[in-house]
Amino acid sequence: MEKFQTLNGVAAPMPLVNIDTDMIIPKMFLKSIKRTGFGANLFDEMRFNRDGTEIADFVLNKPQYRSAEILVAGDNFGCGSSREHAPWAIADFGIKCVISTSFADIFFSNCFKNGILPIVLPQDVVDVLMDDAEKGSNARMTVDLETQTVTTSDGQEFAFDVDAHKKHCLLEGLDDIGLTLAKKASIDTFEASMQKDRPWV
Structure with missing residues (x-):
């Protein structure tokens, strides 16, 4: 997983409330367990007409927001089903930070x-x-995870809270597998000890 330390990027405004995971990535696109390829269908029903043409006034279709890396969203972002494909689609599109007044718990955890x-x-x-x-x-905008601040284009700075363990994982680029591999030496030592002391197991 890529490390998240300081991000300076374009922020796209999406003031809609209760954006659920089916709006983020509709169920008909959940055909893979790979984490890539979902960005093309992010917000599909809001981004595209039925014939596949773009809806011009959707924020991420506007030229100034096509390369957005930050999303400023309305309340209760990521509600609905617990599908992990939702953060996969967001990350694959290139968005690395979502700011809101609240998130659905499972979506919030899946983001990290x-x-x-x-x-x-x-x-x-x-x-x-x-x-x-x-x-x-x-x-x-600038998002600095180390100092836990968001700074606007005109220099206004706001502090945010983040769980210490989740912060560590993002700063170091550690997902669940990475966390396990970080303990590899201890795991190998334990396994060797178990094989010696309890060879029948």
Whole structure:
């Protein structure tokens, strides 16, 4: 998993509330357990018409937001089913940070496991960030995980909370497998000891 330390990028404003995982990646695209390839169908029903043409006024189809790496969203983002394909699609599109006033618990946890930083901030702060995102590609936000701050294009800085363990995992680029492999030496020592002391197991 790629390390997340400091991100300076374009933020796309998506003020809709209750964006569920089926809106993020519709169920008809859940045909693989690989983590790649889902970005093309991120927000599919909002991004595309039935004939496959783009819906011009959807935020991620606008030229200034096609390379957005930050999403400023409405309340209760990622609700609905627990599908891990939702953060896979977000990450595959290139979005590395989602900011909202609240997230569904399972989606929130899945983000950290897939290299995405979900940030919870009060409504008044999200409103400021949403306004900043509305400025387009010339307004780049900075998200610093080490200092736990979000800075707007005009220098306003806001602190956010993050679980210490989840922060460590993102900073070091450790998913669940990476965490296990970090203990490889201890696991090997334990296995060797078990084989010696209990060879019948």
